[in-house]
Amino acid sequence: MATRLQFENSCEVGVFSKLTNAYCLVAIGGSENFYSAYEAELADVIPVVKTSIGGTRIIGRLCAGNKNGLLLPHTTTDQELQHLRNSLPDRVVVQRIEEKLSALGNCIACNDHVALTHPDLDRETEQLIADVLGVEVFRQTIAGNILVGSYCAFSNRGGLVHPHTSIEDQDELSTLLQVPLVAGTVNRGSEVIAAGMTVNDWTAFCGSDTTATELSVVESVFKLREAQPSTIVDEMRKSLIDSYV
């Protein structure tokens, strides 16, 4: 189910939150609306954690993670690291890595099985990603852009890439990721996909500028219409209408 929301009047919800299949990280905003939206969706299923990274609120772009682990940049303070270790489930490995490219969210796009990284990432970081996140790592570019973490968003069911990605590139990425890919936009034509939305296997959150067309594309490619939270078996969805905040 795709939800449209805003963080303090900004539609770039992928900047201020990180959603995976096992947890959700949310930035600390002035009002509780952002957090409440996530909680309303996810509270029963996965922990929703309010945090900052390196004192900033742009946590979605600074960290990268999946259900197996979470990678944090070297700017993360010890308190934040500890807070995260405490709040997240035990099987999620929280690791702070020393990497020159500290905006890990922009450099790494991953789901539970495959990760695409910035071509200039260090060898050690690549190793770490493979170990901590338990994924296969591929160095790639998307439509000629090296910030793969910004220009594509994918889950275990599907992926959305930059609109200028050529057909050949889409085929190649699709083969690597083993998921169907679609080129599209979010937030009324914005090309920065991962900054405009955040997605996991059964739900997605998009900026409130996202048009109905874009939302339908998101729902179809990530197969959200018939999705159920994986741990809940017997609870039915209350309604199929988009909720709005």
Add this chain to the structure above:
Amino acid sequence: MELGASGMFVPVQTVGTVLCCICGVAMAPNPANMCVRCLRSRVDITEGLPRHGAVVHCPECRSYLHPPRTWIRADLESKELLAFCLRRLKPLTRHVRLVHAEFVWTEPHSKRLRLKLRVQREALHGAILEQSHLVELTVHDQLCPACSRAQANPDQWSAAVQLRQHVSHRRTFFFLEQLILRHGAAARALRISEADRGLDFFFGSRSHAVKFVEFISGVVPVRSRSDKQLVSHDPKSNIYNYKHTFSVEICPICREDLICLPPKVAQALGNLGPLVICTKISNSVALLDPFTLRSAFLDASQYWRAPFKALLSSRQLVEYIVLDIEVESSEVTVGGSRYSLAYAQVARLSDFGKNDNIFTVRTHLGHLLNPGDYALGYDLYGANSGDLEIDLPDAVLIKKSYEEKRRNRSGKARPWKLKSLNMDVDNTSKGRADEEKRNTEYEEFLRDLEENPELRFNISLYRNKDYQPSETSEMASTAGGDDVPSVPLDELLADLELSDGEEENDDAGSMME
């Protein structure tokens, strides 16, 4: 396999389709990621561009005002007008790029100019949109300062040239008229009027008058002076408006005049025999001593330093019949013409048959004259030498005469004709006698043109459409031994066949461009 510029393999890139974020139609991705229709409906790039404007137009000279002061001549729907309108709509180019501009037709009397422009501008996210934009310009009529001045006082001249020659005939002016027509020197004259012994030309500006005076001084020897009179004065901007007048006096010596040179001039020219004939007038006077075949040139400044008058001019030519000719020297070329000295026995035509007055004279026309020919010359037989301490010959022959043959052809039209200047002639003061005199002078001028190819050099002759060569004249010309000189056909210009309206504007005269 495609090879890029460096020779490396470049994979084929096909662009995929993306859904328009507004309407969901599949389209190629663009910077705004909206289909063109949605983009157009959301963004109006012509917002803020002027839709109306005003231009000022002068109906007299059909020019448009480019503020603050320039007037640009342009026709309706011409490219000058298009450039002018675009310059007036300058604020356009600040934000948008103009790709194409054209006129939309409007009725000429509607006082509206419609322009269709295509502009390009960057819409959101860097997508460039192209849109067409209609601008309507209202035309306001207002006389430009030049036309309003002309309308207020159409005869307003600010420079006048007074051309005068103090002789009793108008041959020079006939000739000058043809020259001026040929070179269009009086194209800028507002008005031309005839005065006693000369012509007046009125111009709108001093520079036009100066140009005209320089043209005249290049064809005849003249002496000129200029004066000005203050008309108005603007003390604040120190603008002084004057009326300029140029008084141009043409040298009174004409072709075929008999001149007795004053002793000083004769000495200065190397003791040229005091009796000389003027052979040619251009911007210098060419003199020929008929008895020694020596020639001299006097240019304008030399002449006016010691001006002299002619003794006898061509009106006083008398006809002689040549009885015998004895060529003395061979043909000599002097100043472009051929002469040869000869002794001729001539008798005046009035004497011929009545008495036995025969004169033996020396002449320079030896190559032309044969016994039985007619010649024109000056009769000095009974003249008193008076102050001039020289021996006067009995007669000085000037040119061969074709009078007899002409009489056979009298009244016939010539195959060529001349145009004339648009002159204001003051007819009231003249009487009948003057008119007849004028007509005979004109006829003589035409005959001069026929006889002298060098005179025709700078003049345009036009084919006379009404001329029909009749049989009698042809017979007469073959019967006579000597052909009457006539203008060869290839010298004639075919007159432009234009409608009546055009012909009126053809002559030099009124309108300034």
